[in-house]
Amino acid sequence: MKKLTPMMKQYLDLKEQYPDSLLFFRLGDFYELFFEDAITAARELEITLTARDCGQEEKAAMCGVPYHSVSNYLDRLVEKGYKIAICEQMEDPSEAKGIVKRDVVRVITPGTLIDTNLLEEKENNYLLALYSNQEGFGLSYTDISTGEFYTTHYPGKDNITLQSIKDELGKIAPKEIIYSFYGKESYGKNLLEYMRTLNIHAETIDEWNLDLNGVEKRLKTHFQVENIESLGLIDNPLETMASGILIDYLQRTQKRSLKHINHIDFYGHRDTMLLDANTRRNLELTHSMQHKGKKGSLLWVLDKTVTAMGGRMLRKWIEEPLIDHKTITKRLNTVDYFKEALLSREELVEALKHIYDLERLTSKIGYDSANPRDLISLKNSITYLPVIKEILIQSQDQLLLELLEDLDLLENIKELIESSILEEPSVGLKDGKIIKASYDPQVKELRELASDGHHWMTRLEEQEKQRTGIKSLKVKYNKIFGYFIDVTRSNLDLVPEDYIRKQTLANSERYITPELKEMESKILGAEEKIIALEHQLFLQVREQIKKHTHRIQKTAKVVAGIDVLNAFAQVAYENDYHKPEISVGDKIHIAEGRHPVVEKMLVEENFIPNDTFLNNKDEAISIITGPNMAGKSTYMRQVALISLMTQIGSFVPAKNASISIVDRIFTRVGASDDLSQGKSTFMVEMTEMAHILNNATEKSLLILDEIGRGTSTFDGLSIAWAIVEEISKNLKAKTLFSTHYHELTALGSNLTNVQNYQFTVKEEGDDIIFLRKVLKGNADKSYGIQVAKLAGLPVKVINNANGILHSLENNKKKPKVLEDQVQISKEKVQDGLSIREQREETHQVAKGRNPEQKQLDFHAYYERQLIDEVKSVNLVETTPLDALNYLYNLQSQLKNMTEENQHGKKSKNAR
Missing domain, CATH: 1.10.1420.10 (MutS, DNA mismatch repair protein; Chain A, domain 3)
Structure with missing residues (x-):
């Protein structure tokens, strides 16, 4: 250190204080980086790495970027997960005596971006704190670019709590998490693994920050209150710790007061519908699975918002559907008003076009980074607030009138800016030409x-x-x-x-x-x-405007809400959506429903609408059969989306709909290997299914697509059958269940709340035409070969498949695995017991329990099945050749059964 030049010593002294950050060191018109930081930055930014004399024999690695274009470089580094410490010159070099004083003025992290050039206009950029102790978890998150601050807590120690936190993290999608898992180390490890899958930057909290008294003091200082009770943090140390940790982190990294973060919003987990990560992904709410972007998602269809604030609020509404009947109804009524008031809607859009991002403008003011042109943008926005009020004041709509009561016209702020700031001021604060x-x-x-x-x-x-x-x-x-x-x-x-x-x-x-x-x-x-x-x-x-931060933020929320409701009306008008009725019972009845995204993506064909009937009584479960590509998955998703759209207050793509409020929507659609967790496709499917069965209620809506297909036919059919029975007898939730196991349609005859539906096709020779229409009944064929032909499988493969299928159907060639399939497919409900119950009780007999129960062992059970099968043969319509083939097959099955029985006895004796 003694050999270092004074400037390099100054650099290293500052770097020692921020070892986990890249130090951007201001030298004149450039930000320079040295040593390891320079090597890292040069590699990541693909800029030239040079060297500079530092007083030692070996020169220091160095790279730099111009100060006027630093934002672009910061964006790229933050995107890669780096933290950046910005070091500025604290005095004029021309007036400095000796080396210029420098200090770090801010640490930029993925969750603390405020530069609007680096942020998505219609997305929040959240920083989240997660704290745990023996009593549970506290969770707080904020967007410092808008001033929002939320907190909640999770009491409890079970895996349901762990899954709830994962769902919440998936919903919030924070860019950065700070955490402490004291007392919950095993849960913490699980959560950290989950964060990595979401690509969230995470770091632990220093232990010295975990003192409750110190945390309370920091909260009181920041929010300028005498006690934390006035913040609403009464007898809740989990929320207090999470909130205080978050505030402390912001103050240490941002090094300013952050007065625009001026209140805490508390929320519970049952205030809105909770959507787990699988459901959000499968329904493609904000991102499409194919394009990974907004296009192809529900957000893409609904986003006719004009303001950035409205766009962010729409995303939040989609992520948090309402469960309160009254609030949903008020939103729907407002959309109805806007849809009919064409002139008002158009006038409102024109006014909203002149409203800048009030939330982020206010945050820049609170952050002391607003320039003169930002204030002019604020003034111009305020100018149109009376216009908006005048358009809506005559509506007599209940929700609009409530919103207008909270619409502060901010006249004094407009007058202040109008009287002080030039209409076209300089951007820089030290360029002059600012004040009138x-x-x-x-x-x-x-x-x-x-x-x-x-x-x-x-x-x-x-x-x-x-x-x-x-x-x-x-x-x-x-x-x-x-x-x-x-x-x-x-x-x-x-x-x-x-x-x-x-x-x-x-x-x-x-x-x-x-x-x-x-x-x-x-x-x-x-x-x-x-x-x-x-x-x-x-x-x-x-500084005078800063005193009115809360007023501007409140008005921003009102404008955003009006923008979203008006957007819903615009979407409804353009796409022929209709107002759904909120059912006070338990039914979901949809007439001519359509998938909102798929119909927008279709170019050369019209979307075929379908009806839906669900309740918690005789129409609780719909078992849907039909070939692949017939439209089963699209149909089930559209029912879920129509329910969700209703509960966010949107009109729906249907001729009419009566929708009962559901507490949750669960989907199990498709699966893939989770190699990072060592889980197979089937394991992923079963894990998701377990989550659904453990968390759904009779007020939930379940979308289940081809459960059990990831394992053998025997196991898959058994599991699917048992799941349907569990939902039917115990859970009783409204369920759409698609399957290629046609044997499941037998449940429609044996369970009173199960109905069978099929997607119809039209056969033309060896080809099929998908009619996309769902009707009562069940399909008797899967048309797999025809679908394979449509997919472009080589002709010789198709022809060979047809030959094999013909042989199998005529019992001329039946591999052992298919014999097993035939046996299972002929299982029926015996003595009022399901397959699952029969097997459970057979298992008990095999273990010697309750020997007096009238149960069959497996071989006796199969013999009885064969007897029943023989009884069911229609001899009048059976040809001699068919009878001969049938007897041959029957004899083969009996022979195999005898061999298996003898093998089982030998194994038992050997043991």
Whole structure:
């Protein structure tokens, strides 16, 4: 360290304070990085790595970026998960004695971005704190670019709590998490693994931050309250700790007061519908699975919002559907009003186009980073608030009138900005041309002096041209020499004796006069004074506006809500959506329902609508059969989306709909291997299914697609059958269950709340046409070969498959695995017991339990099945050849059964 240059020692002293951050060290017009930071930044940013003398034998690695374009570089580094410490010059280098004082003014992390150029306009950028102790978890999150701050807690120690937190993290989608898992280390490890799958930057909290008294003190200081009870943090240390940890982290990284974060919003887990990560993904609420972006999602269809605030609120509404009948109804009524009031809707859109992002403007003011043009944007936005109020005041709609009561027109803020800030001010705070002359007498005086000085210079130039006869003479200015008279070489013989030579150039000479230097002193003195004065006055104006932060934020929420409701009406008008009825019972009845996204994506064909009937009684479970590509998955998803759209207050793509409020929507649609967790496709499917059965209630809506297909036919059918029975007998939730196990349709005859539906197709020779229509009944074929043909499988493969299928159907060629399939497919409900119950009780008999129960062992059970099968044969319609084939097959099955029985006895004796 003794050998280091003073500047490099200063750099390393600061770097020692921020070891986990890349230190951007301000040197003049550049931010420089040194040593390991330089090597990292050069690699990640793909910029040149150089070296600089640091006082030691080996030079220090160095790279740098211009200060005026630093945002682009910061964005790329933050996107990669790096933290960045911004070190600024704290004094004017020209006035510094010795090395310029420098200090870190801010640490930028993925969750603390405020630069609107680095943020998605219609997405929040959340930072989240997660704290745990023996009693449970506390969770708080904030978006410092908007000032939102939320908190909640999770008492309990079970896996349901763990899954709930995962669902919440998936919903919030924070860019960064700070955490402490004291007392919940095993849960913490699980959560950290989950965070990695979501690509969330996470870091632990220092232990010294976990003192409750210290946390409470930081909260009281930040929110300027006498006690935490006034914040609503009463007898809840989990929420208190999470909130305090979050505030402390912000203060340490942002190094300012952050007054725009001025209140805490508390929420519970049953205030809105909870959607787990699988459901959000499968229904493609905000991102499509195919494109990974907004296009192809429900958000893409519904987002007709005009303002950035409205776009963010729409996303939040989609993620948090309502469960309160009254609030849903009020939203639907407002959408109904807007849909019919075409003129008002169009006028409102025109007004909203002039509203800037009030939330982020307010945050920039609170952050002391708002420039003069930001204040003009705020003023122009406020100008249109009375226009919005005038458009809506005559509506008589209950929700709109409630919103208008909270719509603060902010007249005093508009008047302040209007009276003080020029209409087209400079961007920089130290460039002048910010404050109106009429706002301050001194500004007026200095501006007149400067203006008169410039006019004097113009008059001087004309005067000297006349006096000297030099027509090309110019009075000019630059920052180095100030004002001077420029004379070309061809006119040097005309230069008067009172001109004093200042500089010689190749093509001209520069002169000054005593009179010129005297006026220069007055002009430049006035300009320096006015720049300093305007800067001071601007800061005063900004500070006055900062006092009204909460008012602006409140109005921003109102404007955002109006924007979303108007957008719903616009979507309904353009896409022929209709107002759903909120059913007070338990039914979901949809007439001619459509999938909102799929119908928008179709180009060359019309979407075929379908009806839906569900309740918790005789229509609780719909078992849906039909070939692949027939539309089963689309149909089930559209029912879920129509329910969800209803509960966010949107009209729905249906001729009419009566929707009962569901507490949750669960989906089990498709699956893939989770290699990072060592889980197979089937394991993933069963894990998701277990989550559904453990968390759903009779008020839930279940979308289950081809359960059991990830394992053998025997196991898959058994599991699917048992799941349907569990839902039917115990859970009793409204369920759409698609399957290729046609045997499951037998449940429609044996369970009173199960109905069979099929997707119809039209056969034309060896080809099929998908009719996309769902009707009562069950399909008897899967049309797999025809679908394979449509998919482009080679003709020779299709022909071979047809031949094999024909042989199998005629019992000429039946592999052992298919014999098992035939056996299972013929299982029926015996003595009122399901397959699952029969197997459970058979298992008990095999273990010697309750021997008096009238149960069958497996072999006796199969023999009985064969007897029943023989009884069911229609001999009148059976040809001699069919009878011969049938007897041959029957004999083969009995022979196999006998061999298996003998093998089982030998194994038992061996044991």
